Amino acid sequence: MAKAYSLDLRERVFDLLAKGKSKLFIEETLEVATKTILKWQRRHEEFGSMERIVPATTRPRKVSYKKVRRFIEKNPDKTLKEIGEKFGVKDTAILYIAKKLNITYKKTLPIRGKKGRFEARLPNNLKPNPKRKSHLSR
Numbered sequence: 001m002a003k004a005y006s007l008d009l010r011e012r013v014f015d016l017l018a019k020g021k022s023k024l025f026i027e028e029t030l031e032v033a034t035k036t037i038l039k040w041q042r043r044h045e046e047f048g049s050m051e052r053i054v055p056a057t058t059r060p061r062k063v064s065y066k067k068v069r070r071f072i073e074k075n076p077d078k079t080l081k082e083i084g085e086k087f088g089v090k091d092t093a094i095l096y097i098a099k100k101l102n103i104t105y106k107k108t109l110p111i112r113g114k115k116g117r118f119e120a121r122l123p124n125n126l127k128p129n130p131k132r133k134s135h136l137s138r
Contacts, residue, residue, distance in 0.1 A: 071083065
């Protein structure tokens with residue numbers, strides 16, 4: 001994505017326009033397109049500011065992440081395919097959502113009778129380790 005022009009450059013363009021310089025002169029000296037200058041002028045007239053407008057919202061998602069989290073918490077033994085069928089999306093989409101929610105899919109041995117389960121990921125330094133002893137407990 002293209003980087004936005006700095007506020008300093010925008011102010012210099014408006015200073016030159018106030019001094020009566022032409023848009024072609026500004027385009028050649030500051031290397032800013034005439035269409036960009038016109039867009040900045042319109043924005044300044046509408047909003048009273050030259051600053052860049054950042055979009056406030058993102059596009060809506062097909063599946064609510066909260067609903068997926070609740071479903072996985074209630075049904076930890078469901079496969080990605082089954083969860084995807086429940087929400088009407090592909091299993092790769094569910095895997096992506098699980099990564100975003102910081103949930104990992106753990107496989108267990110078939111001897112135990114489970115297919116697998118979802119768990120929240122923990123950073124390595126927060127996982128309990130019985131072999132590691134604290135130097136403070138000595």
